[in-house]
Amino acid sequence: MKAVILAAGEGLRCRPLTLTRSKVMLPVANKPIIEHVIDSLAKNGIKDLIIVVGYERERIMDYFEDGIDFGINITYVHQKAQLGTAHAIKQVAELMEEEDETFLVLNGDNVIETSTIKDLLENHKGNATILTARKEHTRGYGVIICDGKKVKKIIEKPTFEISHVVNTGIYMFDQEIFERIEQTPISQMGEYAITDTLQQMIDDGIQVEHVITDSLWRDAIFSWDILKDNSMVLDRYKEHEIKGTVEEGAIIRGNVSIGNNTIIRSGCYIVGPALIGDNCEIAPTVVILPSTTIGDNVTISSFTHIQNSIIMNNTRIGNHSNIANSVIGMNNFIGPYFITEDKENLKIEMEEEIQTADKLGTITGDDNIIGHRVLVKAGAMISSNCNIDSGKIISRNLPENSIVV
Numbered sequence: 001m002k003a004v005i006l007a008a009g010e011g012l013r014c015r016p017l018t019l020t021r022s023k024v025m026l027p028v029a030n031k032p033i034i035e036h037v038i039d040s041l042a043k044n045g046i047k048d049l050i051i052v053v054g055y056e057r058e059r060i061m062d063y064f065e066d067g068i069d070f071g072i073n074i075t076y077v078h079q080k081a082q083l084g085t086a087h088a089i090k091q092v093a094e095l096m097e098e099e100d101e102t103f104l105v106l107n108g109d110n111v112i113e114t115s116t117i118k119d120l121l122e123n124h125k126g127n128a129t130i131l132t133a134r135k136e137h138t139r140g141y142g143v144i145i146c147d148g149k150k151v152k153k154i155i156e157k158p159t160f161e162i163s164h165v166v167n168t169g170i171y172m173f174d175q176e177i178f179e180r181i182e183q184t185p186i187s188q189m190g191e192y193a194i195t196d197t198l199q200q201m202i203d204d205g206i207q208v209e210h211v212i213t214d215s216l217w218r219d220a221i222f223s224w225d226i227l228k229d230n231s232m233v234l235d236r237y238k239e240h241e242i243k244g245t246v247e248e249g250a251i252i253r254g255n256v257s258i259g260n261n262t263i264i265r266s267g268c269y270i271v272g273p274a275l276i277g278d279n280c281e282i283a284p285t286v287v288i289l290p291s292t293t294i295g296d297n298v299t300i301s302s303f304t305h306i307q308n309s310i311i312m313n314n315t316r317i318g319n320h321s322n323i324a325n326s327v328i329g330m331n332n333f334i335g336p337y338f339i340t341e342d343k344e345n346l347k348i349e350m351e352e353e354i355q356t357a358d359k360l361g362t363i364t365g366d367d368n369i370i371g372h373r374v375l376v377k378a379g380a381m382i383s384s385n386c387n388i389d390s391g392k393i394i395s396r397n398l399p400e401n402s403i404v405v
């Protein structure tokens, strides 16, 4: 059986992190989100995968290549214009062979575990089955009204609460779906939505079923959501290994992974769950607290504290810095005494709506140069390619290529 991963969109609401990579390539537990999906497919015995790519597609294709290193054969299809989920699925029609009676469709930007798709694979019946999950807050999702296994209605992103059963965007379809997609009209949002296709099938009397999962399924809607994804994956992570060097006098507590060629200097205090990649240098007296992931080639200087954060590859952080509840992108050069302020239940304006982040410091994109003694106020985001002079306080979002003097 073939699987199809939809990975063409940018993930606008995850900017500034998605200015340089698509949402599916954002790292969670030191792996792109889409790699968690691919791992789950490979572990469930799926051998053939089609990835629908678009925005920043080279990054995806260069990383996974033909998929052999990831235990699966990958073919790529280019969706030239992002015209919705039904339009994305339609792109793979020509690659389906007669023996592919049914196929699995997944979003590339959702973190899942091996068991998430098991029940769907085992319980698919008829023309279409939707994998659903129960969620307390359903804002931003499609929700489902059902009668037992039978789906009665699928309502895309309702503005009021109707149901706590959400559409995960993971489906089993048979090939009839392609004809159904042809008959799907464009939505008011200007997209061909697979949820409209499914609703039309239901209206035409075709049985659409759902299977509910209790396993991990996390969709990062906003950039700060990857902090929670990261901490949930780290809590479940079982393959901890210390490959690098831990000097005498460094204290490591709980589940901590340390990559090849990484050196943890004497006097460091690291509490897991935490992941540290390859070729990192963690200077004496650095403190790393739970739910932190540090990428490859990262240098952290003395007396710096990091907690519940993601630090991506090739970043340097100066001494006496304090980073909490933050995401710091790739190739950043950050001077000493860099402080991120953080706040709980932070209100952030996005697309003219107020969103709430449970707890957030800063989100910083890639390729920034930040001087010493810079303070970033809670929720302020630094985009990419910015240059910030020493002693500055950043209290609002900085657009790309900003120079703060």
Ligand SMILES: CC(=O)N[C@H]1[C@@H](OP(=O)(O)O)O[C@H](CO)[C@@H](O)[C@@H]1O
Residues within 6 Å of the ligand: 085, 107, 110, 140, 141, 142, 143, 156, 157, 166, 167, 168, 169, 193, 194, 195, 219
């Ligand atoms: C039109 C469509 O396919 N909508 C899906 C899809 O929404 P996106 O905004 O495209 O991510 O994925 C959601 C799950 O991530 C699901 O809840 C929703 O119903």
